[in-house]
Amino acid sequence: MGKGEIGLNEFVARSLDEIRFWSRIMKEHSLFLGLGFRCEDTQLKEEANRFYKIFEDIERRAHEFQVNTDPQTIQAFNTEVSIAATQIWAFKRRVLGLILRCKLPGQTNFPLLVDHVSREANYFRNRLIELNTGNLExxxxxxxDENVFFLKIMADHAKFIGHLLDPSERKLVEQAREFSQDFDMLVFQATDLSSMRPQSQTVPLLSQFVDENKVSVQSLRDFKKTARDLINECRIKSIIHPLLADHVFREAERFLFILDMFERSLSGARVDKKEILH
Known part of the structure; x- marks a missing residue:
């Protein structure tokens, strides 16, 4: 069972960390999509509810495993979860197709949001496959690659927040628009750095890349936290579900955690497996 450059204990820790985080995200995606369907979309609502239960069970089981669990058990679990992630990805892409062909008039899921959640399902699936095969980048x-992926996710979040706030919340809407523009710019910069590979992959350039992105993500994370707290306290006007506000905050926290690990790795520091299960 090849695991590339990581040991068996780290393989278990990384696998459990990915599943614990992303299974909750997939579960919540199922809820959000279901809320956006029309009353008559009973089959789609049932499918969304089925995926909610599947990932709720996966999340529960992931928390029952420990770092000292047999790696072969975790490898089998990864395979099972990657299949579920593939299935929910296919569901999301099918829903996106229905929306773009105007088959669900009046539903309230933005096409970009459905594409967004499908990209996250694909990311989750690929992470588990990489861990199982040992083909880590x-x-x-x-x-x-992580920055290209997550910067686009953050840019999308800013757009969703801006569109789901009440238009009368002019200052917050403007802040969301500014974050959207900032992260669109960062996505372009990351894409440029990617196209310059391998010549662009020097430690000074990558360090600056991580540092610059980290500053912007911290600002967006703080904005999301403020918005989440204001929504929970019913102090602003919006149609943002409180769980969605917390959902996008957790994803920003996840990105910051990854950036911190990159920053430390570039400096030569080792990341302990206990820190991976943050």
Whole structure:
């Protein structure tokens, strides 16, 4: 059972960390999609509810495993979860097709949101497959690819927040628009750095890349936290579900955690497996 450059204990820790985080995200995606369907979309609502239960069960089981669990058990669990992630990805892409062909008039899921959640399902699936096969990217490639993925996710979040706030919340809407523009710019910069590979993969360039992105993600994370707290306290006007506000906050926290690990790795520091299960 090849695991590339990571040991068996780290393989278990990384696998459980990915599943614990992303299974909750997939579960919540199922809820959000279901809320956006029309009353007559009973089959789609039932499918969304089925995926909610599947990932709720996966999340529960993931928390029952420990770092000292037999790696072969975790490898089998990864395979099972990657199949579920593939299935929910296919469901999301089918829903996106229905929306774009105007088959669900009046439903309230933005096409970009459905595409967004399908990209996350695909990311989750690929992470588990990489861990099981041991085909983990070298650090320079991982830094660029993770940033390209997450920067786009953050840019999308800013757009969703801006569109779901009440238009009368002019200051917050403007802040969301500014974050959207900032992260669109960062996505372009990351794409440029990616296209310059491998020549662009020097430690000074990658360090600056991580540092610059980290500053912007911290600002967006703080904005999301403020919005989440204001929504929970019913102090602002919006149609944002409180769980969605917390959902996007947790994803920003996840990105910051990854950026911190990259920053430390570039400096030569080792990341302990206990820190992976943060």
């Amino acid at each position: 070298p650090l320079p490639d991982a830094i660029i």
